[in-house]
Amino acid sequence: MKKIIYLLLLIILIVSCKTNTKKEAEFVNDANFQKTLQEQFIMAEDGATIEIPDGNWILTKSLSIEGKNNITIKGNGKDKCILSFLNQTEGAEGINVTNCNNITIEGFTIQDAKGDNLKLKACNQVIIKNMNSTWTTGADSANGNYGYYPVECHDVLIEHSDVSYCADAGVYVGQSINVTVRNCTAHHNVCGIEIENCINADVYDNYTYNNSGGIVVYDLPGLPLKHGRNCRVYNNKVEANNFKNFAKPGSYVSDIPPGSGIIIMAYDSVEVFNNTIKDNKTLGCCAVSYQVTGRPINDSLYSAFCTAINIHNNTFSRKITLIPDMTSMLGKLVLAISKTPLDIIFDGNATADMRAENGNFKPPYQNCFTNNGDIKFYNLNMWKAKKETDVLKTYTTDITPFDCSLPKLNGGGN
Amino acid sequence: MLLLIQCKTKTKTNSTTDTNTNSTVTVDVSQPFEKLSAYHLFKGTLNDLIPNDGVLPYDLITPLFTDYAHKARFVWMPKGETAKYVKDEALDFPVGTVLIKNFYYPIDERDESKGRRIIETRLLIKQADKWEAFPYIWNDEQTDATLEIVGGTLPVSWINKAGKKMDIAYVVPNKNECKNCHNVKNVLTPIGPKVRNLNCDFAYTDGTMNQLEKWTSVGYLTGFVPADNIHNKLAKWNDETSGSLEERAKSYLEINCAHCHRPEGNANTTGLFLQLSEKNKEAWGIMKSPVAAGSGSGDRLYDVVPSKPDESILVYRMEHNDPQIRMPELGRSVVHQEGVDLVKAWIASMK
Numbered sequence A: 001m002k003k004i005i006y007l008l009l010l011i012i013l014i015v016s017c018k019t020n021t022k023k024e025a026e027f028v029n030d031a032n033f034q035k036t037l038q039e040q041f042i043m044a045e046d047g048a049t050i051e052i053p054d055g056n057w058i059l060t061k062s063l064s065i066e067g068k069n070n071i072t073i074k075g076n077g078k079d080k081c082i083l084s085f086l087n088q089t090e091g092a093e094g095i096n097v098t099n100c101n102n103i104t105i106e107g108f109t110i111q112d113a114k115g116d117n118l119k120l121k122a123c124n125q126v127i128i129k130n131m132n133s134t135w136t137t138g139a140d141s142a143n144g145n146y147g148y149y150p151v152e153c154h155d156v157l158i159e160h161s162d163v164s165y166c167a168d169a170g171v172y173v174g175q176s177i178n179v180t181v182r183n184c185t186a187h188h189n190v191c192g193i194e195i196e197n198c199i200n201a202d203v204y205d206n207y208t209y210n211n212s213g214g215i216v217v218y219d220l221p222g223l224p225l226k227h228g229r230n231c232r233v234y235n236n237k238v239e240a241n242n243f244k245n246f247a248k249p250g251s252y253v254s255d256i257p258p259g260s261g262i263i264i265m266a267y268d269s270v271e272v273f274n275n276t277i278k279d280n281k282t283l284g285c286c287a288v289s290y291q292v293t294g295r296p297i298n299d300s301l302y303s304a305f306c307t308a309i310n311i312h313n314n315t316f317s318r319k320i321t322l323i324p325d326m327t328s329m330l331g332k333l334v335l336a337i338s339k340t341p342l343d344i345i346f347d348g349n350a351t352a353d354m355r356a357e358n359g360n361f362k363p364p365y366q367n368c369f370t371n372n373g374d375i376k377f378y379n380l381n382m383w384k385a386k387k388e389t390d391v392l393k394t395y396t397t398d399i400t401p402f403d404c405s406l407p408k409l410n411g412g413g414n
Numbered sequence B: 001m002l003l004l005i006q007c008k009t010k011t012k013t014n015s016t017t018d019t020n021t022n023s024t025v026t027v028d029v030s031q032p033f034e035k036l037s038a039y040h041l042f043k044g045t046l047n048d049l050i051p052n053d054g055v056l057p058y059d060l061i062t063p064l065f066t067d068y069a070h071k072a073r074f075v076w077m078p079k080g081e082t083a084k085y086v087k088d089e090a091l092d093f094p095v096g097t098v099l100i101k102n103f104y105y106p107i108d109e110r111d112e113s114k115g116r117r118i119i120e121t122r123l124l125i126k127q128a129d130k131w132e133a134f135p136y137i138w139n140d141e142q143t144d145a146t147l148e149i150v151g152g153t154l155p156v157s158w159i160n161k162a163g164k165k166m167d168i169a170y171v172v173p174n175k176n177e178c179k180n181c182h183n184v185k186n187v188l189t190p191i192g193p194k195v196r197n198l199n200c201d202f203a204y205t206d207g208t209m210n211q212l213e214k215w216t217s218v219g220y221l222t223g224f225v226p227a228d229n230i231h232n233k234l235a236k237w238n239d240e241t242s243g244s245l246e247e248r249a250k251s252y253l254e255i256n257c258a259h260c261h262r263p264e265g266n267a268n269t270t271g272l273f274l275q276l277s278e279k280n281k282e283a284w285g286i287m288k289s290p291v292a293a294g295s296g297s298g299d300r301l302y303d304v305v306p307s308k309p310d311e312s313i314l315v316y317r318m319e320h321n322d323p324q325i326r327m328p329e330l331g332r333s334v335v336h337q338e339g340v341d342l343v344k345a346w347i348a349s350m351k
Helices: A002-026 A030-043 A329-338 A388-394 B002-018 B175-181 B211-217 B245-257 B313-319 B337-349
Strands: A049-051 A055-058 A061-066 A069-074 A081-084 A090-098 A101-106 A109-111 A118-121 A124-129 A132-134 A148-151 A154-159 A162-164 A169-174 A177-182 A185-187 A191-196 A199-204 A207-209 A213-218 A229-234 A237-239 A260-265 A268-273 A276-278 A283-288 A307-312 A315-317 A342-346 A368-370 A377-379 B056-058 B070-076 B098-106 B116-126 B131-138 B145-147 B152-159 B165-172 B201-204 B207-210
Touching: A030 A049, A030 A061, A030 B175, A061 B175, A090 A101, A090 A109, A090 B175, A124 A148, A148 A154, A154 A169, A162 A169, A169 A177, A177 A191, A185 A191, A191 A199, A191 A207, A207 A213, A213 A229, A213 A237, A260 A268, A283 A307, A283 A329, A329 A342, A329 A388, B056 B201, B056 B211, B098 B152, B116 B145, B116 B152, B116 B165, B131 B175, B201 B211, B207 B211, B245 B337, B313 B337
Parallel strands: A049 A069, A055 A081, A061 A090, A069 A101, A081 A109, A090 A118, A101 A124, A109 A132, A118 A148, A124 A154, A132 A162, A148 A169, A154 A177, A162 A185, A169 A191, A177 A199, A185 A207, A191 A213, A199 A229, A207 A237, A213 A260, A229 A268, A237 A276, A260 A283, A268 A307, A276 A315, A283 A342, A307 A368, A342 A377
Antiparallel strands: B056 B070, B070 B098, B098 B116, B116 B131, B131 B145, B152 B165, B201 B207
């Protein structure tokens, strides 16, 4: 009997210990954690490593780091160390990094920030690795915008990181120079990976699935860094990006038709090769002008067209049962003209001096689509169409004018 | 026990210093003091904010909105030093300058004799090669304020002009966040003290005078020639006699938004530029698609849709408090309805 009582006591002790441990994990003194970490960010000496301790930490306002050199912000692993901004009341970002040189951010998870989980502005030599960035609320238009958001930076490397449930773009590198995004996984975002107005970017060895659009390369008007160019997209697996578009209208990504693999818009010199582009229900890869957005352009220095786009040696495949998206203009168009998903779409828009007779553009604007197997290709010849439905008459499926070659690009650099 | 006594003694020594009215202003540009009182910027009882010798009060024609906080501004420069006139940007202040901004709420805005609570005092100190920002948070007793580089959040309540009780969580920005707004080409820079925002009368204890003339007369400004007639002047946002609807709306947007939304500012990546000197219509947001607003776009397509304020993202972001939507990102947890009304009226008036 005594033994049994002892045993029971032991069990109770173990159970209560366990409960205690759990309680401790839930009841972190977050205000103090926030203050201490923010203090470390502010006081960090150049060259410092700031350790994010293991645990599930609740923060209520943005953390910021400004004007530092050679800093590492490091957690013990994305599963062990989570910064949660679910109840954020102040600031829009999770972590806001500005004006830093040589900064590495690695080994933890940032989740549920009101705006962007991790924003870096005006930084040089940025490394983001082994990170996770997500919204635990699932696909919701009220989620934050970007998982990783370097903007106006030089020499950016994002690798071995995951991103999901962004109401805009998972990885969004904008207006930056020399960019590499590799070995990342993006899923359940409106857009998986977006390169916007960058000069020299490499996007390779990534896996994007279940986004509305897998990879997007956009050049937008009215921005300080103009004329985005020189981007390589290769060795990526771009698969079944058929998720609903849950972005709020107004943002550019809200126009992405669900079921889009790779979208190139208004960019110059993009090389898309060796990608596996599979089961995207609307389109595999498209190269389109800014005109498809239907938005006005008030930037005299802006070129709205896709030039020197080189799509080659990709593997396109799609289930025959997939039905193109019916919720967007482009999706409806694909549905109307083809009934099944298209592999490569070219919209054909350009100024008259850029266009050649054969449907392609004249050098140096020429676009080349070669060695992509037996694909479904449509040139929409939108410049001939007065209204959207005219495309039913203007499109051609002849790919021979695009059987050409362009010099290989050098891409991003890191 | 010994420690306790020591602490007590130390506190006592400090409080003696606090009430030392004979001290002159003391500034160490190499490092901030822990207590606001150590600067001797004010004489007598600290929370009366009676400026010490050389500390000059000033005001802005159109100030930044900060959760309806009242602000008492002062400037101090080392003896013999002076700021230089700059036509379009903040004045060129000498090393050692201290810009002092006290944020306070009257207990009852309808009757200021009931007293006030000072929440924080921000010092901008011009060091040898750069400005530095230091936030000081006042204690409950209102006897002194302590440097708090990580900022803080404080519950604040007051009775507003309409007799309504207001309760907010007032946010003191951290040292980094100061730079979010005070940022020109990634360099921390004062926002308010520009000629166009100082160019008005101020009721000094010894008589009313144009601020720029006063600064010149006390040696705090050189290069200002009133007769030159080249000096810009902002409209006073809430005074219809000071400018047209457009001028007042643009003045409001300039001081509240353009420190970020200018080509040299923190929000330059958006392409939305709201400084008064901006001439490009798209830069003002007219029929401009948002770039990185994300869900902050609020189902609206353009930043400004002429004659349609309720379709304009600019208004949407001013009308909301959610950190993800609201603009400005910092310094505001309640909607400035009067400001929203002004900007809406301006957009409604656009053809």
